[in-house]
Amino acid sequence: MAHLARLLQFSDSTLPIGSFAFSNGLESALQTQVVKDSAGLLQYVELVLGQSARMDGIALLHAHRAVLADDYEAVVTADRELFCRRVGEEQQLMLTRVGKKLGELASKISPSAMLERWLGDIASGSTPGCLPVAQAIVLAHMGVDKVEAFVMHQYGVASMILSAALRLMRIDHIDTQRILFTAQDRVQDDYLSVCDRSLDEMTSFAPVFDLLVAHHTTTHVRLFMN
Template identity: 60%
Template sequence: MPEDGVQSPGYSAASDMLLLARLLQFSDSTLPVGSFAFSNGLESAVQTGVVTCPEDLLQFVEVVLRQAAHMDGVAALHAHRAISRGDFAAVLEADQALWDSRIGAEQHMMLARMGKKLAELALRFDEFPVVRQWLAAIRDNATPGCFPVGQALALAHLGATEAQVFVVHQYSVAAMMLSAAVRLMRIDHLDTQRILFVVQNRAPGDYEDVRELSLDEMSGFAPVFDVLVAHHVKAHVRLFMN
C-alpha cells in the first residue's frame, strides 16, 4: 500500500490471491495439527454397521457437519467477531462455551490437541500476536484451546472474513472424516472426493442457519453420533483416538 493510502492498481487482487493461498494451506488435510489421529466417530460407525457403504458415509458426514456448524461453527464465528473488535475476553468465552457444549473425553481431547497444535504451527509461520496470547492462556490453563477457535484467530489475523472461517472449518471436519474412511472401510479416493464435493454444498445454508445464534444457543442434537463417540471409548480395537 502506498504511503498516501491510495490503493495501487492490482493491490486488491494480489491481496485476495495471497489470502486464498493461505486459506488453502490452513484447510489442507496434510496440515500437521493431528487430525490424522481422529475419525470424529466414524470408526465406531463402521464397526457397528451404521456406515457400510459410500452413501451411508455421505449421510453420516452430513450429520456431523450439521452438528459442527451448530456448535464449533458458532464458537468460531463468535471468536472471529470478538478478535475483530479487540475483545480477547470474549474469545475465551467462546472457547469455554464450546468446550462445555461438547460431550465426551475424546471429543475434548480432539478439540484441545488440535487447537494447541494449530497455535504452535501458526507461530512457526508468522507472529500471529493473538494466537500467541491464546496459546499462553492455554498453557496457563486459563482456556481449553478448542481447534475451531484457534482457526478463527489465525484466519482473522490473515484477513479472512467470518464466512471464510466457517467454510474452512467445515471443510476441515469433512476432510478429516473422509481421510479416516479410506483406512476404515472399502472405499477409494474417488468416492471420498465425490462425497467431499457434495457435502460442500451445505456450507452456505449452514452458515445462514447459525450466523445469528448466540453462544447459549449452541446445540448439537445428534444422538446416534453421541452414542458412537461413547462406544468408541470402550472399543476393543481402535485405529483412531475417536
Template identity: 45%
Template sequence: MTKDIISLMRLIQFTDSAFPIGTFSFSNGLETAIHEKIVHDAETLEQYTQSIALQAAYSDGIVAIKAYNAGLQNDYDAIIEADNRLIEFKMNNESRLMQKRLGKKMTEMGVKIFDHSLLKKYLQDINSNKTPGSFPVAQGLIFATGGMSVEELFCSHQYGVINMILGAAVRILRVSHYDTQKILYKLSEQTPAFYEDIKDLGFDDMNSFVPQIDILSALHEKGKMRMFMN
C-alpha cells in the same frame, strides 16, 4: 486482486489436510460407526458425514465465528468465553480431547507463522491450563489475524470436518477415492445454507442433538478399536 489471491492461498494452506495439526489421527466417531455396521458403504458414509457436518455447523461453526469477531476486536475476554462455552457444550470426553489437541497444535502453528501477540497470549493460557484451547477458537483467531474473511473461515471449518471423516473412511472402509471425492463435492453445496443459518447466532443457539454420535464416541473411548486416537 493481489490481496484476494493471497487470502485464497492462506485459505488453502490452513485447510489442507496435510497441515500438520494431527487431524489424520481422528475419525470423528467413524471407526466405531463402521465397527457397529452403521456405516458400511458409500451411501451410509455420506449420511454419516452429512450429520457430523450439520452438528459441527451449529456448534463449532458458531464458536469459530464468535472467536473470529472477538479476534478482530481484540476482545480477549470474549475469546476465552467462546473457548469455555464450546468445551462445556461437548457431551463426551473424546470430543473435548480432540478439540483441545487440535486447538493447541493449530495455535502453535499460528504463533510460528504470524507471530501475533493475541495468539501468543492464547497459547500461553493454553499451556498454563487457564483456557481449554479448542480448535474452532484457534481457527477463528488465525483467520482473523491472518486477514482472511469470516466466510473463508466457515468454509475451512466445514471442509475440515467433512474431509477428516472421508480421509479416515478411505483407510478403514471399502470405499474408493472416487466415492469420497463425490461425497465431498456434493456436501460442499450445503455450506452456503449452513453459513446463512448460523452466522448471526449466539452461544445459546448452539445445538447438536445427534445422540447416536455421542454414544459412538463413548463406545470408541472405552472400546478396543485403536486405528484412530480417542
C-alpha cells in the same frame, strides 16, 4: 492471490496439526454398522457437518468477531463455552489437541499478540484451546473473513472423516472426493442457519453420534483416537 494461496494452505488436509489421528466417530460407526457403504458415509458426513455448524461454527464466528474487536475475554468465553458443550472425553481431546497444534504452528509462521496470549493461557489451564477458536484467531489475523473461516472449518471436518474412511473401509479416492463434493452443497445453508445465533444457542441434538463417541471410548481395538 497470496490470500487465496494461504486459504488453501490452512485448509489442506495435510496441515501438520494431528487431525489424521481422529475419525470423528466414524470408526465406531463402521464397527456398529451405522455406516455400511458409501451412501451411509455421505449421510454420516452430512450429520457431522450439521452438528459441527451448530456447535463449532457458532463458537468460531463469535471468536472471529471478538478477535476483530480486540475483545480477548470474548474469545476465551467462546472457547470455554464450546468445550463445556462437547459430549465425551475424546471429542474434547480432539478439539483441544488439534486446536493447540494449529496455534503453535501459526505462531511460527504468522504470529500475533492475541495468539501468543491464548497459547499462554492454554499452557496455564485458563482456557481449553478448542480448534474452532484457534482457527478464528489465526484466520482473522491473516485477514480471512468470517464466511471464509466458516467454510474452511466445515471443509476440514468433512476432509477429516473422509481421510479416515480411506483407512477404515472399502472405498477409493474417487468415492471420497465425490462425497466431499456433494457434502459441500450444504455449507451456505449451514452458515445462514447459525450466523446470527448467540453462544447460548450453541447446541446440537445428535444422539446417535454421541453414542458412537461413547462406544469408541471403551472399544478395545481401534485405529483412531476418536
